[in-house]
Amino acid sequence: MSNIVDASERAAAIDVTQSFCVSAPAGSGKTELLIQRYLALLARVQRPEQVLAITFTRKAAAEMRARVVEALQTALDGTVCSTAHQQVTRELALLTLAANEREGWQILRDITRLNIRTIDSFCAWLTRQMPILSQVGGQAQALDDPDALYVEAVLELYKLLADEHPVAIDLAALLLHFDNNWERLQELLVSMLYRREQWKDYVGVHAAPQEAENYLVTSVETLVREELTLLSGLVQPYKGQLLDLMHYAAGNLGTSQPGQFPGNQPEDLAVWRQVRTLLLTKTGGWRKNITKKEGFPTGKGEAEQRKQQLKELLPLLAEVPQLHAGLMAINTLPVIESGSASWQLVLHLSRLLPVLAAQLLLVFRRRGLADHSQLALSALQALGTDDAPTELALRLDYQIEHILVDEFQDTAINQFELIHKLTRGWGDYNALHPQSPRTLMIVGDGMQSIYAFRGANVGLFLKAREQGFNGVLLQHLELRCNFRSDAGVVEWVNESFLQAFPQHNDINRAQVKFSAATAVRGNGRDSKAVALHAFTGDTGRLEEVAFIGRHISDLLEKGVEGTIAVLGRNRSHLQPIINCLKQLSIPYNAPDLDSLAQSPLVADMMTLCSALANDADRLAWLALLRAPWCGLQLADLLIVATRGHAPPYSSVMSDLYHEALLAELSDDGRERLRHIVPVLQRAQDSRDRLGLRAWIEQAWIGLAGPACALDVAALRDADSFLQLLEEAEIQGIGLDVEWLSRQLERRYMSGGDPLSPVHLMTLHKAKGLEFGHVIIPALDRVPRGDDRPLLRWDEHSSASGERRFFLAADDHSPDDAPTLYNYLKAQSQQKARHEATRLLYVGTTRAVSQLLLTACVKWDEKSDQARAPTDRSLLSRLWPVVQEQMILHQSRMPELPPDSVRPRTQYVRIRRERLNSAQPPIDKLPLEGPDNVPEVPDNVVDRSVGTVVHLALEELSQCPQLPLTVKDHNRTRWRMALQRKGLWGEALENAWKRVLTSVEQTLKEEGMGRWVLSNAHMEARSEWALTAVDLNGAACDLMIDRTFIDASSGERWVVDYKNSLPLEGESLAVFAARESAVYGEQLRRYRDALYQLGSEPLRCALFFTALGHLHRLPELDLPATNEYGAN
Secondary structure: OOOOOOHHHHHHOOOOOOOEEEEOOOOOOHHHHHHHHHHHHHOOOOOHHHEEEEEOOHHHHHHHHHHHHHHHHHHHHOOOOOOHHHHHHHHHHHHHHHHHHHHOOOOOOOHHHOOEEEHHHHHHHHHHHOOOOOOOOOOOEEEOOOHHHHHHHHHHHHHHHHHOOOOHHHHHHHHHHOOOOHHHHHHHHHHHHHOHHHHOOOOOOOOOHHHHHHHHHHHHHHHHHHHHHHHHHHOHHHHHHHHHHHHHHHHHHOOOOOOOOOOOOHHHHHHHHHHHHHHEOOOOOEOOOOOHHHOOOOOOOHHHHHHHHHHHHHHHHHOOOOHHHHHHHHOOOOOOOOOOHHHHHHHHHHHHHHHHHHHHHHHHHHHOEEEHHHHHHHHHHHHEOOOOEOHHHHHHHHHOOEEEEOOHHHOOHHHHHHHHHHOOOHHHHHHHOOOOOOEEEEEEOHHHOOOHHHOOOHHHHHHHHHHOEOOEOOEEEEOOEEOOOOHHHHHHHHHHHHHHOOOOOEOOOOEOOOOOOEEOOOOOOOOOOEEEEEEOOOOHHHHHHHHHHHHHHHHHHHOOOOOEEEEEOOHHHOHHHHHHHHHOOOOOEOOOOOEHHHOHHHHHHHHHHHHHHOOOOHHHHHHHHHOOOOOOOHHHHHHHHOOOOOOOOOOHHHHOOOHHHHHHOOHHHHHHHHHHHHHHHHHHHOOOOOOHHHHHHHHHHHOOHHHHOOOHHHHHHHHHHHHHHHHHHHOOOOOOHHHHHHHHHHOEOOOEOOOOOEEEEEHHHHOOOOEEEEEEOOOOOOOOOOOOOOEEEEEEEOOOOOEEEEEEEOOOOOOOOOOHHHHHHHHHHHHHHHHHHHHHHHHHOOEEEEEEEEEEOOEEOOOOEEOOOOOOOOHHHHHHHHHHHOEEEOOOOOOOOOOOEOOOOOOOOOOHHHHHOOOOOHHHOOOOOHHHOOOOOOHHHHHHHHHHHHHHHHHHHOOOOOOOOOOHHHHHHHHHHHHHOOEOHHHHHHHHHHHHHHHHHHHOOOOHHHHHHOOOOEEEEEEEEEEEEOOOOOEEEEEEEEEEEOOOOOOEEEEEEEOOOOOOOOOHHHHHHHHHHHHHHHHHHHHHHHHOOOOOOEEEEEEEOOOOEEEEOHHHOEOOHHHHHHO
């Protein structure tokens, strides 16, 4: 234990007479500490149920329960302990076994007595204990996807418009604001219901408009006073100097001079903004240059002294903790403008939202369902208030004596309130019973709080640590040992994130400072534990992906120990790497990345469901006939689609029985229909006779649906869909296509090989896991930009602990205006930046032995260095470190497998002889193979070559002097352009040679190509886009490859580039005549368009770039306008 630097803290955490807040950073072994604490408490109580352990996930609860049972069982068996901390656990387990024997718990025979629950299951249990008081009934079933019920509640609200309900006026006003777009208003109200736990205690409390306005104004003024009070304290030693400098600057600028240094009142904001302007630049940095613009002119004497005074003061102020953040916040501190349209919108919503919440509660009761937020709210309701606790609360006061909460940094306000209610009176009880106090231990890591989108608020973790609950103060224990990662990884994380995290904790701003860890493990075998690679140029992203693919391949070839994980911020960031691994034939495990709706096999099953659900859904039935199990050709499908009278059409299924229709179809079409029609008829006949899953599955198998699977993973996706049908049946939903569609978007496809050592997942998904080698790609990419929401809201705790709620509507003011909306926006953005830092910390601390970070950067040629990334990217969180340590990769072509194009979707064509097989065995299905991959059409390459040749000739035409040969950087750029068209490997090389040949033939000495591209011509244009009107009066877009006026003859030439070559054995004359016949009409349209723009004679020609040959079409010549008009 000599290298366990936090051994004393770990020992203290087992003291069952004290309450603790344990900060447990990544890899600190907190789960083992929780087990030890739990066992120590079990040994002390009369009943095991008196110790409540709360986790946030089912997996965590199951793991904790299993480890407790394992500790007790191994202690009972006398298994030898191998480490010191195992010996501590053993001793505590023996004490628990003694209590078990003494009290007769039979705990190993009935492990349900271990009171280890998730927060959701505990809330559901509380709700069932008080079914009436909880407001949702005792049997309400928890619902993971409440969206449909939210929509139902909104629609119920809309009905109040016709009932002259008191909120009908507010609802009408909101609809008017949305231009009667009730769907958009519905989206807003549904989003508000998702976060109703945040506003339920505030919105609607002040029913009178004036009272509500007074509440918000008072709240804003309190916020401003607190911020200015803090700021005033920070600059207290420098107030005199600052006021003196402000007077001097104001005198030079001719502005009003403040009579005194600003205080902490809202009306002092204007002067505080002058202080900010004096000290900071517009972009927020400390001033380095002081000029007459700030009121400090150049000169000797006082001017020089004042400027020097400010220069000396600025470094001192820069060292004041939190001062910079306080000055930055000044511009966003809000000023309320009552009576504005946005304020009226807030008032309407404040009256409407409580009624909407009540409508949702009625929907829950009617359906016997509830979302997790409602169960949490109902649990709080079931416990009553502090002044009037319920019978259940009193009973729990006797039943629960000790509480442990894991992952407390992810606590939302409802869960925080639940702990508050469960610990009511504990402080008074402990004062009377100091020898047997009730205790609370919360465990968490503020640096790993990454679930704000679920309502988690790391500020609550800080608040609990500082203030405790109901008089139960929590001793802060900070674990510092990292048992997971090698020393090199831990040291790099310590050095890199120290400056990335905020320097101070702040409850309201949800910011947590960094705490360094101490490595228990030594350095690993890898010479460099952490590597940072940056890629630049047009192909940077491709090179980054290829580099990661090679790195993974090298690790696998070396046979490295442990797993390899690629962790992305978003699922979309991982897709290029998945494609690369497929090309390299590297198996991978990527669960929960692609929605089940994207599975081709599931899409076909969904088509089957849509068709069987509604005979009148012609689109679904036609799609069913086009699906792989039938594959009706387009000509036959058109005959079926146009069958019947419109409107209304007859059902497709009934049409399939008509002999007249079958007679119109091709032989192939009739054969395909003979296979599926009997199956579909049996499916329709068995409707309501089978269970939902059995019904659909039987029809799907009868159609040979399993034979359409590309691989076993696709069959697993199909099974997931069938399980979804089972859920629909259990919930009484039935065959609801809309419900199925929503569920498919929330379910995920099978993610490759579960046994592969290579894992791909999001950073959020990786929390709590560890991997031997971790790769975090695309650090420069940013999440999808948030739309400007109509409403913003946030909760704020005053210095006295009073909670206040802010709600603001979009007032369309400039971003720098001091409005409440902009203030809340700035706070939200700042919290998002802090959470991004924590998210990156979570990702880097998953690594055991090696960490690889990659990104693409933009290079600034002027400064010869990489440009700083946007602050919304993860890269910006560590930019100073990346600048110093990154290995830069200049643009070059990535070495990927010799495929000619990017990965393509594979299709399965069911062989005709398979059409008559009623039910192919699933375990003998044909899987993916080369026979199922369609050939890439040659014209893909031809079109790519043509496009890049046009690009090259356009660039050359702009040269002041046409070169005889092209430079290497041009060749590379054209090669990149081909690659962007999707060409790779041999196809890329051949296409590149064709491009270079065309350019060389065009530039050859004394060739016509040099004349075509010459800049000596007048009014020369390349790739000229024109819009013309044809003879029918319709507009048409034209793109003319090259046009110019020959200075020597005064003729305008219209030249169209062609990359084609003569056929084998074909003469140049025959080839040119054939091409002229094909493209002559196109040239004529170009000629006619240019004829209207000038009076010069017109000449038309085709230029064959691969031959360097200019072929004139004299039949398209036009004389000058005056001659033509005379004719």
